[in-house]
Amino acid sequence: xxxxxxxxxxxxxxxxxxxxxxxxxxxxxxxxxxxxxxxxxxxxxxxxxxxxxxxxxxxxxxxxxxxxxxxxxxxxxxxxxxxxxxxxxxxxxxxxxxxxxxxxxxxxxxxxxxxxxxxxxxxxxxxxxxxxxxxxxxxxxxxxxxxxxxxxxxxxxxxxxxxxxxxxxxxxxxxxxxxxxxxxxxxxxxxxxxxxxxxxxxxxxxxxxxxxxxxxxxxxxxxxxxxxxxxxxxxxxxxxxxxxxxxxxxxxxxxxxxxxxxxxxxxxxxxxxxxxxxxxxxxxxxxxxxxxxxxxxxxxxxxxxxxxxxxxxxxxxxxxxxxxxxxxxxxxxxxxxxxxxxxxxxxxxxxxxxxxxxxxxxxxxxxxxxxxxxxxxxxxxxxxxxxxxxxxxxxxxxxxxxxxxxxxxxxxxxxxxxxxxxxxxxxxxxxxxxxxxxxxxxxxxxxxxxxxxxxxxxxxxxxxxxxxxx
Amino acid sequence: xxxxxxxxxxxxxxxxxxxxxxxxxxxxxxxxxxxxxxxxxxxxxxxxxxxxxxxxxxxxxxxxxxxxxxxxxxxxxxxxxxxxxxxxxxxxxxxxxxxxxxxxxxxxxxxxxxxxxxxxxxxxxxxxxxxxxxxxxxxxxxxxxxxxxxxxxxxxxxxxxxxxxxxxxxxxxxxxxxxxxxxxxxxxxxxxxxxxxxxxxxxxxxxxxxxxxxxxxxxxxxxxxxxxxxxxxxxxxxxxxxxxxxxxxxxxxxxxxxxxxxxxxxxxxxxxxxxxxxxxxxxxxxxxxxxxxxxxxxxxxxxxxxxxxxxxxxxxxxxxxxxxxxxxxxxxxxxxxxxxxxxxxxxxxxxxxxxxxxxxxxxxxxxxxxxxxxxxxxxxxxxxxxxxxxxxxxxxxxxxxxxxxxxxxxxxxxxxxxxxxxxxxxxxxxxxxxxxxxxxxxxxxxxxxxxxxxxxxxxxxxxxxxxxxxxxxxxxxxxxxxxxxxxxxxxxxxxxxxxxxxxxxxxxxxxxx
Numbered sequence: 011x012x013x014x015x016x017x018x019x020x021x022x023x024x025x026x027x028x029x030x031x032x033x034x035x036x037x038x039x040x041x042x043x044x045x046x047x048x049x050x051x052x053x054x055x056x057x058x059x060x061x062x063x064x065x066x067x068x069x070x071x072x073x074x075x076x077x078x079x080x081x082x083x084x085x086x087x088x089x090x091x092x093x094x095x096x097x098x099x100x101x102x103x104x105x106x107x108x109x110x111x112x113x114x115x116x117x118x119x120x121x122x123x124x125x126x127x128x129x130x131x132x133x134x135x136x137x138x139x140x141x142x143x144x145x146x147x148x149x150x151x152x153x154x155x156x157x158x159x160x161x162x163x164x165x166x167x168x169x170x171x172x173x174x175x176x177x178x179x180x181x182x183x184x185x186x187x188x189x190x191x192x193x194x195x196x197x198x199x200x201x202x203x204x205x206x207x208x209x210x211x212x213x214x215x216x217x218x219x220x221x222x223x224x225x226x227x228x229x230x231x232x233x234x235x236x237x238x239x240x241x242x243x244x245x246x247x248x249x250x251x252x253x254x255x256x257x258x259x260x261x262x263x264x265x266x267x268x269x270x271x272x273x274x275x276x277x278x279x280x281x282x283x284x285x286x287x288x289x290x291x292x293x294x295x296x297x298x299x300x301x302x303x304x305x306x307x308x309x310x311x312x313x314x315x316x317x318x319x320x321x322x323x324x325x326x327x328x329x330x331x332x333x334x335x336x337x338x339x340x341x342x343x344x345x346x347x348x349x350x351x352x353x354x355x356x357x358x359x360x361x362x363x364x365x366x367x368x369x370x371x372x373x374x375x376x377x378x379x380x381x382x383x384x385x386x387x388x389x390x391x392x393x394x395x396x397x398x399x400x401x402x403x404x405x406x407x408x409x410x411x412x413x414x415x416x417x418x419x420x421x422x423x424x425x426x427x428x429x430x431x432x433x434x435x436x437x438x439x440x441x442x443x444x445x446x447x448x449x450x451x452x453x454x455x456x457x458x459x460x461x462x463x464x465x466x467x468x469x470x471x472x473x474x475x476x477x478x479x480x
Numbered sequence: 481x482x483x484x485x486x487x488x489x490x491x492x493x494x495x496x497x498x499x500x501x502x503x504x505x506x507x508x509x510x511x512x513x514x515x516x517x518x519x520x521x522x523x524x525x526x527x528x529x530x531x532x533x534x535x536x537x538x539x540x541x542x543x544x545x546x547x548x549x550x551x552x553x554x555x556x557x558x559x560x561x562x563x564x565x566x567x568x569x570x571x572x573x574x575x576x577x578x579x580x581x582x583x584x585x586x587x588x589x590x591x592x593x594x595x596x597x598x599x600x601x602x603x604x605x606x607x608x609x610x611x612x613x614x615x616x617x618x619x620x621x622x623x624x625x626x627x628x629x630x631x632x633x634x635x636x637x638x639x640x641x642x643x644x645x646x647x648x649x650x651x652x653x654x655x656x657x658x659x660x661x662x663x664x665x666x667x668x669x670x671x672x673x674x675x676x677x678x679x680x681x682x683x684x685x686x687x688x689x690x691x692x693x694x695x696x697x698x699x700x701x702x703x704x705x706x707x708x709x710x711x712x713x714x715x716x717x718x719x720x721x722x723x724x725x726x727x728x729x730x731x732x733x734x735x736x737x738x739x740x741x742x743x744x745x746x747x748x749x750x751x752x753x754x755x756x757x758x759x760x761x762x763x764x765x766x767x768x769x770x771x772x773x774x775x776x777x778x779x780x781x782x783x784x785x786x787x788x789x790x791x792x793x794x795x796x797x798x799x800x801x802x803x804x805x806x807x808x809x810x811x812x813x814x815x816x817x818x819x820x821x822x823x824x825x826x827x828x829x830x831x832x833x834x835x836x837x838x839x840x841x842x843x844x845x846x847x848x849x850x851x852x853x854x855x856x857x858x859x860x861x862x863x864x865x866x867x868x869x870x871x872x873x874x875x876x877x878x879x880x881x882x883x884x885x886x887x888x889x890x891x892x893x894x895x896x897x898x899x900x901x902x903x904x905x906x907x908x909x910x911x912x913x914x915x916x917x918x919x920x921x922x923x924x925x926x927x928x929x930x931x932x933x934x935x936x937x938x939x940x941x942x943x944x945x946x947x948x949x950x951x952x953x954x955x956x957x958x959x960x961x962x963x964x965x966x967x968x969x970x971x972x973x974x975x976x977x978x979x980x981x982x983x984x985x986x987x988x989x990x991x992x993x
C-alpha cells in the first residue's frame with residue numbers, strides 16, 4: 011500500500027513496454043497514456059495520507075512526499091492532455107516515448123520519498139536517464155538537428171552535475187559515517203564548523219540545482235528547451251522541478267542555521283540566477299528559450315525561500331514552485347497549440363492570437379502576467395511571501411535586488427503579451443483548439459487566480475507538509 | 481482600532497468593489513456587442529447610485545474611517561481584507577464611481593472592435609480603482625494598485641492610436657518600476673510594525689529618521705511617477721495621446737489622483753519627519769512642474785498633448801498644496817484633485833468628440849468649428865475657463881485655496897518667501913494656452929478648413945458632458961459641502977502631524993532658512 015503509486019507507475023511502464031513491441035497507432039497510445047495517467051493521479055490522491063518507512067528506512071512515505079507525488083502526477087497528466095498530437099515524435103517510437111516518460115515520473119516519485127543518499131542517487135539517475143533519452147526523440151522535420159545537440163548537452167551537463175553530487179556525498183559519508191539523512195543531520199551538527207561540511211552540502215545541492223536549472227548549473231537550459239520537442243520541454247520545465255524542490259528542502263534542513271557560509275553562497279546563487287535569467291531573456295526570440303531563461307530566474311526566487319532556513323520559507327518556496335508549475339504549463343499549453351506541426355514557436359508566431367484563438371490568448375496572458383508577478387495572480391503572492399520571509403531573516407539587499415528583477419522581467423513578458431493582444435492576425439490562420447484543451451485552459455486560469463487570491467489554504471497545506479520534514 | 485467605525489449591516493464598500501468585477505465576469509457570457517455596452521452601463525450606473533449612499537451615511541464630524549469591513553484573508557501572514565472610507569478618500573471614490581458610466585457612454589460609438597474586452601477592462605479598472613481608495617491593508621492596496629496596470633495597459637495597447645505599443649509599454653514599465661521599491665517599503669513596515677499590514681496602525685509611529693527618509697523616497701518614487709511630478713512625467717503625454725478617449729479620461733481623472741492620494745494617505749502620516757526634511761525639494765519640483773507644464777502646453781499643436789501637459793501643471797498645484805502642510809493647502813489640494821478630475825476628464829471627452837468627427841487631434845484641423853457646433857463650443861468654453869481657474873468655476877476655488885495656503889506657508893512661517901509667487905506664472909500660463917486653444921477651435925483664422933459638414937453633439941454626448949458642467953459650476957459657486965466632507969479628516973491629519981512633530985518642524989525649519 012505504501013509503495014502503491016510507484017508500483018502503479020511500474021505497471022504503466024510495463025504496459026508501454028508491451029505496446030512498443032507491436033505497432034500501435036499514435037491515437038491509441040495517446041489514449042492509453044492519458045487514461046493511465048488519470049489512474050496514477052487517482053492513486054496518488056488515495057495514498058495522500060499514508061505514512062510509513064520502507065527498505066530499511068531508506069524510503070519514507072509521509073505527507074510531504076505524498077503531496078509531491080500527487081503534484082508530479084497531476085503535472086504529468088496536464089502535459090499529456092495538452093500534448094495531444096505529439097506530432098514532433100515519430101509515430102514508431104511513441105510507445106517508447108511514453109515508456110521513458112513514465113519511467114522518469116517513477117524516478118521522480120521515488121526521489122521525493124528517498125531519505126538515504128544511495129536511494130536519492132539511484133532515483134535521481136532513473137529519472138535523469140529517462141529524460142536524457144526523451145530529449146533527442148524528436149523527428150528531423152520539427153527539430154532540424156538541434157534535438158541531438160540538445161540531448162548530448164543535457165546528458166553531459168547532467169553527468170557532470172551528478173559527479174559533483176557524488177563527490178559531495180562521499181564527503182558527507184566521510185564526515186558522518188552514515189548515508190541516512192536523519193543520522194547525517196545529527197552528526198553534521200557537531201562538525202558544521204569545518205569547511206569540509208560546507209563543501210559537501212554545497213556539492214550535494216549542486217545536483218539538484220541542475221534539475222531546478224539554477225545558476226551556476228543552468229547551462230543546459232536554453233539549448234535543451236529549444237532542441238527538445240515542445241511536449242518534452244513542457245515536461246522538463248515543470249515536473250522535475252517539483253522533485254528538485256522537494257529534495258532541496260530535505261537537504262537544506264541539514265544545514266545548521268548558525269553557519270553563514272552556505273547561506274551566503276545560496277544568496278549569491280539566487281541573485282545571479284535571477285539576474286542572469288532575466289537579462290538573457292530580454293533578447294530572446296524563441297518562446298521556449300525565453301521561458302527557459304525565465305525559468306532560471308524563477309529558480310532563483312525559489313531559492314530565496316529555501317535560504318531562509320525556516321519552515322515558513324520552505325512552505326512558501328513549495329507554494330511558489332507549485333504556482334510556477336501551473337503558470338508555466340499554461341504558457342506551454344499555448345505553445346503546443348500554436349505549433350501545429352511540432353515546430354518551435356517564435357514570439358512572432360503569437361501575432362494576432364487574440365483573433366485566431368481568444369481563449370489561448372487569454373491563457374497565455376494570464377500565464378505571462380502571473381510569471382511576471384503581477385497581482386492578483388499566484389506569481390505575485392508567491393514572490394511577495396518569499397520576499398517577506400527573506401526580509402524577516404534580514405536579507406534586505408537580497409529583497410531589494412529581487413524586487414528590481416521583477417521590474418526587469420516585466421519587459422519581456424509584456425513584449426509577448428503585446429504581440430498576442432495588440433497586433434492584427436495578418437494572414438495567419440485561426441487555431442483550432444480541442445475541447446479538452448479549452449477546458450484545461452480555463453482550469454489553469456482558475457487555478458492561477460484562485461491560488462493568487464486566496465493563498466491561505468495552499469500555504470496551510472504546504473506548511474503541514476513541510477512540518478513533517480522539519 | 482479606535483480609528484475605525486465598523487460597518488454593521490449592508491457591506492456597501494465590498495459591493496462597490498466587487499460589483500464591477502461581477503459585471504466583468506457576466507460579460508464573458510454575453511455575445512452581442514450592444515448588450516455588452518448596455519450591461520456595462522447598467523453595472524457602472526448601479527455602482528454610481530450605490531456610492532451615493534456613502535454620502536448619506538457619512539459622518540462629517542468624524543475623522544475616523546467609516547463603513548469599515550474587516551475579514552481575515554491570509555491568516556499565516558496576518559494579511560487582512562480591511563476597507564474603509566474617510567474624508568480624504570470619499571470624494572475620490574465618488575469621483576471614480578460617477579465618472580465610470582460617463583466613460584462607458586463616451587465609448588459607445590467610438591469603440592467598434594472587441595467591445596466585450598473593452599468593457600471588461602473598464603469594469604476591472606473600476607474595481608481596482610475604487611479598491612485602491614478604500615484599502616486599509618497595505619497588501620490589499622498594493623495588489624489593487626498593481627492589478628490596475630493590466631487593464632489600463634490593454635486599454636492603451638489595443639484601442640490606442642498609432643504609437644500605442646510604445647506608449648502602453650512605457651506606461652507599464654514606468655509605473656511598475658516605480659512601485660517595486662514601494663513593495664520593499666511595505667515589507668519593512670510590516671516587519672517593524674509587529675507583523676501587521678494594517679495601514680492606520682502604521683501611522684504616527686516613531687520610526688528612526690533615516691528609515692523614514694528611505695521609506696519616503698520609496699513612497700515618493702511610486703507616487704511621483706503616478707502623479708506624475710516633473711521630471712517623472714514623460715510617460716504621461718505618450719499614454720494620454722495614444723489612449724482611447726475613455727482611457728485618457730480614466731488616466732487623467734482617477735489614476736493621476738492615486739499618486740497624490742498616496743502622499744496624503746501614506747507619506748504624511750507614516751513618514752512625517754522625512755516629509756519635513758524633504759518637503760523643500762518636493763515643493764520646488766511642484767513649482768517646476770507647474771511652470772514646465774504650462775510652457776510645454778503652450779507649444780503643443782496636438783490637443784490631447786496640450787491637455788496632457790496641462791495636467792502636469794495642474795497636478796503640480798496639487799502636490800504644492802499637499803506639501804505646504806497647512807489646512808488651506810491640503811483642503812485645496814484634495815478639492816483640486818476632484819476639480820482636475822472633472823475638468824480634465826471633460827476636456828479629454830471634448831477632444832474625443834472632435835476626434836470622432838475629424839479623425840485628427842491636430843489643433844489645425846479643428847479650427848473654426850464654433851460656427852457649426854454651438855452646443856459643443858459652449859461646453860468646451862466652460863471647461864477651458866475652469867481649466868485655468870476662472871472665478872466661478874471649480875478650479876478657481878481649488879487653486880485659490882492652494883495659493884492661499886502657499887502664501888500662508890511663505891509669510892506666516894517665513895520660509896521660502898518666493899514659493900507662492902513662483903506658482904503665479906503657472907496660473908497665467910494656463911490662461912494663455914487654454915485661451916489659445918479655445919480661440920483656434922471656436923474661430924480659427926482665415927485659413928480654416930471647411931467645417932460645414934460637421935455635426936453638433938448628439939443627445940448621448942450632451943448627456944455625457946452635462947454632469948461635468950453641473951459639477952464645474954456647483955463646486956465653483958458653492959464648494960462648502962465638498963470641503964465639509966474632508967474637513968474633519970484633514971484637521972486631524974494636521975493635528976497629528978503638528979503634535980507629533982512640533983519640535984522637528986522647528987528644527988527643520990531653521991535648517992532650511
